[in-house]
Amino acid sequence: MNGFACKNPAWVQANDFSFSGLHNPGNTGNPFGSAITPVTVAQIPGLNTLGISMVRIDYAPWGIVAPHYHPRATxxxxxxxxxxxxxxxxxxxxNRLISKTLQKGDVFVFPVGLLHFQRNVGHMNAVTISALSSQNPGVSTIANVIFGSKPDISTNILAKAFQVDKNIVQQIQRKF
Amino acid sequence: MNGFACKNPAWVQANDFSFSGLHNPGNTGNPFGSAITPVTVAQIPGLNTLGISMVRIDYAPWGIVAPHYHPRATxxxxxxxxxxxxxxxxxxxxNRLISKTLQKGDVFVFPVGLLHFQRNVGHMNAVTISALSSQNPGVSTIANVIFGSKPDISTNILAKAFQVDKNIVQQIQRKF
Amino acid sequence: MNGFACKNPAWVQANDFSFSGLHNPGNTGNPFGSAITPVTVAQIPGLNTLGISMVRIDYAPWGIVAPHYHPRATxxxxxxxxxxxxxxxxxxxxNRLISKTLQKGDVFVFPVGLLHFQRNVGHMNAVTISALSSQNPGVSTIANVIFGSKPDISTNILAKAFQVDKNIVQQIQRKF
Amino acid sequence: MNGFACKNPAWVQANDFSFSGLHNPGNTGNPFGSAITPVTVAQIPGLNTLGISMVRIDYAPWGIVAPHYHPRATxxxxxxxxxxxxxxxxxxxxNRLISKTLQKGDVFVFPVGLLHFQRNVGHMNAVTISALSSQNPGVSTIANVIFGSKPDISTNILAKAFQVDKNIVQQIQRKF
Amino acid sequence: MNGFACKNPAWVQANDFSFSGLHNPGNTGNPFGSAITPVTVAQIPGLNTLGISMVRIDYAPWGIVAPHYHPRATxxxxxxxxxxxxxxxxxxxxNRLISKTLQKGDVFVFPVGLLHFQRNVGHMNAVTISALSSQNPGVSTIANVIFGSKPDISTNILAKAFQVDKNIVQQIQRKF
Amino acid sequence: MNGFACKNPAWVQANDFSFSGLHNPGNTGNPFGSAITPVTVAQIPGLNTLGISMVRIDYAPWGIVAPHYHPRATxxxxxxxxxxxxxxxxxxxxNRLISKTLQKGDVFVFPVGLLHFQRNVGHMNAVTISALSSQNPGVSTIANVIFGSKPDISTNILAKAFQVDKNIVQQIQRKF
Structure with a gap:
């Protein structure tokens, strides 16, 4: 309940608290031009109950991390x-957009549950390191949860929500 | 910190804990055909620190509550x-869609931070009462935060995120 | 730990998050003239860890919900x-009594752990919907915990606490 | 927010964290034969946000601490x-009564929000030291909140709740 | 999740919530001249999730409780x-030292995570009762974690940290 | 209370959520051969209530971060x-030492409140990025809190705690 190290003191070892490979670039050869390498409780069991996790993101020169939010973390x-x-x-x-162009060494905060995005605006690959305030933050990528859910959200609802023709909704749904 | 009633016991009165009018239908004459009447800490000051709020929603026969989520509440x-x-x-x-058609008297749960929606599938007006696990739950309606933020998220990012032509993005942005 | 939907994503279904029948009047044919229909984690397993629950209460024209409190919820x-x-x-x-006569559509808050009660003051049946800020709020009805515990609290203690004759205490205890 | 010592490090002094006199017997010359000496955030400002408090209780040979509960603490x-x-x-x-006769050096736990009581069953004065899991635990003494609130809870409600004659209710109310 | 008494109401008994012997002096015949008798969730299973524990400490006339801190409790x-x-x-x-000489009946607070110590400055045995804001507070005694860990922290690190010769570090390590 | 962005939505701007310069090496010309550049609520006001912060550390080839702990963060x-x-x-x-030699790209976790340290074991400068699970984690460096507090902890206590001669204690205290 109150911190993992006290639960099974005799069984714990360094490997329960470590992970290797965060220096390796991810493969950005995908439609978004970005690659996400998470280090959460799924990668480090010792993070359980400790309320923190880390992630590396690589961006191709034209890459984005599409608009998304974390249901349980800043x-x-x-x-x-x-x-x-x-x-x-x-x-x-x-619905104010709070945005900024970040350079190497800049730090920025995305408050818990708010929609956010990143885009490479330089001419070379970019790399970021983030930390999240949960060992299991979750991520909901808007395009995927809206147009790529299994099964689909009904076209009727999405057409009304986005005030577009059903054809356009179906066209987007086919991409996801 | 630990419950409002103890803070200013001599000043508190019943009106700090009450609100009237939740039986009145909201005006559903809008593009979504729905009306939301919230009862949060903004309406009842005595809710402060107590971690709960309530909302009535009215739906025209064709009405929806567009896909949205609450950053801080189930x-x-x-x-x-x-x-x-x-x-x-x-x-x-x-990205599984967990959905159900609800009848009068049915109860359903939307877990904290997950995207959800409602749609009237009957032939008459519908009414729901919800409670949320925060006195200040917040609501992020996807279409508004994506296509209606002030200022706009750049067309370039949205076109990539939704994998559609920039013209379609701009067409939707103009609606919001 | 951090939201049910992430625990067993492959096993979850809509029925884990739903309940039917809250529109049905409860049977108020009892000494208190009221009926309580709870929707907590005992009725909806998917509420686990989500910190909220709901309850319908029916009141006969002369009905009350006897003074009680919730150990873990507003x-x-x-x-x-x-x-x-x-x-x-x-x-x-x-020990200030903060009270109000509520009409249809009125909303009221009972802060966590404070003793409260309801009484039908109209000429017809009444119905309320409440939400509580815990999936397992608990309820301690004063008359039951004081005079109806198993085994009994000693007559000596209750006589001193309420400053009445032991005969009166025993007379009340026999009713519970 | 996160521990008092970090808020005003330059201003804090030992007196903000101390209290004197917990060895002094309280005056048990009252109808309950008990005296309560609290040490909460009201006595020690430095307890703010730290989630703990202490209390000494003295009991005359026939003394009780009447049934009560703490809305915000174990x-x-x-x-x-x-x-x-x-x-x-x-x-x-x-509504199970979990009880025990305690001797010098015994320790017992009253879980958060549950009604509890103490009674001296020896022939001499008794003394206890308790700790509570909040800097501002609150205390609701049942007899006071039920029969001694200001203004009174209506006789009608109490008569129904305790299933006694209104005369008995009024007789008890006059004592508080 | 929300208080132990609700978990297994039919199985719980008084012994799950009690402990005996806190009036017995501990044996202070050790290098520190102090003895610690804890009452945590390890001694009282019913404390689980309730966020509090208690401890008695005995001090020989020359006894100390060496500098330590509790990772999870005030x-x-x-x-x-x-x-x-x-x-x-x-x-x-x-790094301000906030200190005070306490007499019988004095109360003092050690905020969560901050290093603290006690020393008998009288001519007789001393006794204290403490409460901690966790059922499993943990204790890290500095001398033990620094010089007595298994295996040892490297002499090189400790010599630099304390700015002393390696010989002195090794001399201290041999004592633990 | 529930996320900063909702408090003053009209006043918030990007600078409330950003910081620049984390790519700049700190000055390791000090006795420990390390430099710490924190990014907490003191540097980014928008972190308030959000429960996370970040820090860059530079290490000279012979540098260490002396044993320390964070009272309020993993x-x-x-x-x-x-x-x-x-x-x-x-x-x-x-008092088990859980340790590991980390290479570029390795990730490690220090659980809340537990003493930890880092040492450069390569031949060149080293750089780490950490995140902490509080916007105001605090740091207690053992050597400083033990031997460098203002005023000093009495030599008598430290000599007993570390089981060394008072001369050695005083010799160390003079360094801090």
Whole structure:
């Protein structure tokens, strides 16, 4: 309940608290031009109950991390290499976009549950390291949860929600 | 810190803990055909620190509550009148749609931070009462935060995220 | 730990998050003239860890919900039908009664752990829907915990606590 | 937010974290034959946000601490002098009385929000030291909140709740 | 999840919530001249999830409780017999020592995670009772974790950390 | 209370959520051969209530981060450049040292409140990025809180705690 190290003191070893390979670039050869390497309780069992996790993200020169949010965590991000546009949108009714172009060494915060995104605005690969305030933060990528759920959300609802023709909704759904 | 009633015991009165009018139908004459009447800490000051709030929703026969999520709360909903399709989508990587058609008297749960929606599938007005596990749950309606933020998220990012032509993105943005 | 939907994503189904029948009036043919229909983690397994629950209460024209409190939850209540006197009492040393007569559509809050009650003050049946800020709020009805515990609290203690004759204590204990 | 010592490190002094006099017997010359000396955030400002408090209780040979509960804390009690009957009652529907006679050096736990009481069952004064899991635990003494609230809970409700004649209710109310 | 008494109401008994012997002096015949008698979830299973525990400490006339901290709890201490010097040190950068000489009946608070110590400054045995804001507070005695860990922290690190010769480090390590 | 972005939505701007310069090496010209660049709520006001912070550490080839702990946070660390020995010590009674030599790209966890340290074991400068599970984690460096507090902890206590001669204690105290 109160910190993992006290639970099974005789069984714990260093490997329960470590992970290797965060220096390796991920493969950005995908439609979004980005690659995410998470280090959560799924990779480090010793993180259980400790309320924190880490992630490396690689961005091709044209890469983005599509708009998404973490249902259970705030994210703090720092740029290791490159130049990125980042932003988050506040909840209703204001829906203000709070955004900034980050350079190497800049740090930015995405508050818990708010939608955010990153985009490489430089000419070379970019790399970021983030930490999240949960050992199991979850991630909901908007395009996937809206247009790529299994089964689909009904076309009727999405057409009304986005105020577009059903054909356009179906066209997007086919991509996901 | 530990419960409002102990903070200013001499000043508190019944009106700090009450609100009137949740029986009144909201005006569903809008593009979504739904009306939301919240009762949060903004309406009842005495809710501060108490971790709960309530909301009434009215639905025209064709009305929806567009896909949205609450950054800081789980929602439990019950149908007072009518018949509704409801659903939520789990986070990555599964993005499963968990949905059900609810009748009068049915209760359903939307777990914290997960995207969900409601749609009137009957021929008459529908009414629901929900409670949320925060006095200040927040709500992020996807279409608004994505296509209606102030200022706009760049067309470039949204076109990549949804894998559609920039023209379609701009067409949707103009609606919000 | 951090939200049920992430625990067993492949096994979860809509029925884990739903309950039917909250529109059905409960049977108020009992000494208190009220009937309580709870929807907690005992009825909806998917509520586990999500920190919220719901309850319907029916009141005969002369019905009450006897003074009680929830050891682990704040309650927010709304009147669906009828007219009710409600109130809660602040803790020592003030013991102020904060009360109000509620009409249809009124909402009221009972802060966590404080004693409260409801009474039908109309001429017809009344109905309320409440939400509680725990999936397992618990309820301690004062008359039952004081005079109906198994085994009994000693007559000596109760006579001193209520400053009445032991005969009266025993007379009440026999009713519970 | 995260521990008092970090808030105003330059201003804090030892007196913000201390209290004197817990060895002094309280005056048990009252109808209950007990005296309570609390050490909460009201006595030690430095307890703020730290989630703990302490209390000394003295008992005349015939003294009791009348049935009560703490809306926001678990209590752990130890007997410094004397012999006490203590007990707590679980919530509905079981309402089990879990009780024990404690001797000097015994320790007992009253879980958060559950009704409990103490009674001196020895021939001499008794003394206990308790700790509570909140800097502001609150205390609701049942007899006071039920029969001594200001203003009174209506006789009608109490007569029904305790299933006694209104005359008896009024007779008890006059004592508080 | 929400309080032990609700988990297995039919199985719980008084012994799950009690412990005997806190009036017995501990054996202070050790290098530190102190003896610690804990009452945590390891001694009282019913404390699980309830967030509190208790401890008795005996001090020989020359006894100390060596500098230590609790990774998961605030401590509130009261002097039952004797006279003690106590203190805690705030975190970086100030490292202020907040200390006081306590007499019988004095109460003092050690905020969560801050290093603290106690020393008998009277001519007789001293006794204290403390409570901690966790059922499993943990204790890290500095000398033990620094110089007595298994295996040892490397002499090189400790010599640099304490800015002393390696010989002195090794000399201390041999004592633990 | 429930996430900063909702508090003053109209006033918030990107600078409330950002910090620059984490790519700049700190100055390791000090007795420990390390430099710490924190990014907590003191540097980014928007971190308030969000429960996370970040820190960059530089290590000279012979540098260490002396044994310390965070009173209110777990730390997750990743090696950006170089090779480090790291370890933490579990609390009493086991005081096990859980340690590992980390290479570039390795990740390690220091559980909340447990003493830990880092040492450069390569031939070049090393760099790490850590995240901590509090916006205000605090840090207590053992050598400083023990031998460098203002005022000093009495020599008598430290000599007993570390089982060394008072001269050695005073010799160390003079260094801090």
């Amino acid at each position: 994210e703090i991000i720092t740029v290791i290499e490159g130049s990125l546009e980042v932003g988050f949108v506040t909840s209703n009714p204001d | 929602e439990i909903i019950t149908v007072i009148e009518g018949s509704l399709e409801v659903g939520f989508v789990t986070s990555n990587p599964d | 309650e927010i209540i709304t009147v669906i039908e009828g007219s009710l006197e409600v109130g809660f009492v602040t803790s020592n040393p003030d | 209590e752990i009690i130890t007997v410094i002098e004397g012999s006490l009957e203590v007990g707590f009652v679980t919530s509905n529907p079981d | 401590e509130i201490i009261t002097v039952i017999e004797g006279s003690l010097e106590v203190g805690f040190v705030t975190s970086n950068p100030d | 730390e997750i660390i990743t090696v950006i450049e170089g090779s480090l020995e790291v370890g933490f010590v579990t609390s009493n009674p086991d």
